[in-house]
Amino acid sequence: xxxxxxxxxxxxxxxxxxxxxxxxxxxxxxxxxxxxxxxxxxxxxxxxxxxxxxxxxxxxxxxxxxxxxxxxxxxxxxxxxxxxxxxxxxxxxxxxxxxxxxxxxxxxxxxxxxxxx
Numbered sequence: 555x556x557x558x559x560x561x562x563x564x565x566x567x568x569x570x571x572x573x574x575x576x577x578x579x580x581x582x583x584x585x586x587x588x589x590x591x592x593x594x595x596x597x598x599x600x601x602x603x604x605x606x607x608x609x610x611x612x613x614x615x616x617x618x619x620x621x622x623x624x625x626x627x628x629x630x631x632x633x634x635x636x637x638x639x640x641x642x643x644x645x646x647x648x649x650x651x652x653x654x655x656x657x658x659x660x661x662x663x664x665x666x667x668x669x670x671x
Contacts, residue, residue: 557647561594565643567635569599572649574629581650582633583626586611590619591641598625599632626650 556575561567572582584596596609609625612618627633629649 555646556649559645559647561591561635561638561643561645563638563640563642565594565635566637567633569597569632569634571632572629575649576651578651578653579629579649580652581626581628583624583648583650585622585624585646585648586618587622587644587646588618588620589642589644591638591643593637593639594643595636596625597634597636598627599634601628601630 592613595613596611597606598609599606609623611623611625612621635643
């Protein structure tokens with residue numbers, strides 16, 4: 555685990571890119587713990603594009619207070635957390651990595667960019 559983050563009303567994270575903690579890190583995973591809040595959607599921008607994917611992590615079903623949700627994105631993607639409007643949003647952040655010499659995922663993106671083993 556890399557971080558435990560608590561966003562209160564007005565909290566947000568501006569569009570940014572993760573810093574690679576090690577060359578073996580290939581993705582970032584966010585686990586949202588059960589909490590009552592509105593806002594705070596995770597937005598991930600595809601590499602070299604203005605297109606984005608929005609993860610509301612349970613808000614559309616109004617279940618974020620009772621269930622954990624997760625989202626993962628490639629380490630090279632840009633992301634932002636929209637402003638939390640009410641309540642508190644609590645999340646755990648993990649860096650996903652592989653160890654040289656052990657089984658490791660080989661991910662390929664649409665534009666042919668590949669993570670090296």
